[in-house]
Amino acid sequence: METERIILGSGDVHMKLFDGELPGVDEICKEDTKISAVQGGATIEYKPTYYTAKDDTRKIQKTVITDEEVTLKSGLMTFCGNTLEKICDTARVSYKEKTSTTKKRRIVKVGGGNNQGHRKYVICFHHQDSVDGDIWVMIVGNNQSGFSLAFANDKETVVDAEFTALPMDAEGTLIHYEEEVLEDTQNQTLSDTTEQNPVLDK
Template identity: 30%
Template sequence: MTVAEDTYLLGSGDLFIGNVSYTATEEDISAALTNVGAISGGAALSYKPSFTDVKSANRGTIASFKSDEEMTFKSGILTWDLKNIEKLSAAYYSEDIATGTRKVGIGGMKNIPVNYLRFVHTKPDGKTLTVNMFKAQAQSGFELTFDSEKETVLDAEFKLLAVTGKNDGNLVDIIEEI
């Protein structure tokens, strides 16, 4: 597998999702997050800045500054619950205890939820690498393939949105235990 230089492979870990304000306390964040299930194929965090060059007619490029940035998080979810699809798309989840059925209706709704994501990778030494993504929106849709020869994996891709007013990393925090 070829990996772009600006992609950080995170390996296996636990993915958590929930509706949390980036200003919430760690206790509130932990209480609001739900583990989405086992991960297949690891996870990748990609950062792509865009630059604008300032060019001189007689000297070439004399300056370059970052004009935009995009960050995405991708992970395959191997064991998933129908109610989590409501957090990934314009969907509605319901459960009928009387009939013993759960249902997710997809499409026709205008808003795709924006969630707080947390990915926790445990290193071989038992310490963790935690990636907190304050505002994540699944904008690439998903595909569910039911194949008798292999497991069904929901490949989720999230676009990370900037948190206004936060100047110490407004897309993601990466915290490594050392």
């Protein structure tokens, strides 16, 4: 029987453009797809909406799910202009080459309905756990909550991104949750140890 785990700790957020096919977690969770160092962990929220039809006596009723909403929230602590492009669908990035008096500069323009890119991303949160096994939570969507940049002399700037999930396949799947199951390996190790060191009856 599999034992339940204690989930303790944060993880990393990875992103890449969605091309219509969901990648495997090992494919997306690489160093070059890591969007930022995370502060405050990450939260995945599933929120269904129900409708219940009842007769006047409330003896007969039927309930169906009429809507589902999934969001993945995380605090992004390290970022640059390219990060802003990933969390804002009207953001555009360009570069201004260095001159004799200035260094190379990255320019990000935000806003304008005609500039909406309609981009969808695969967003994967990877929680690493060497004791109970890793966990991956993956959605397809984009940040629809906007962003806020706060600059202060006594606190780091953290962008609170809130990604809204969109259907990732023909079944309408909104969340792909995957976890390592280490119990079989642990049981095998225990079995091997028992065979090598049998307890003899006295």
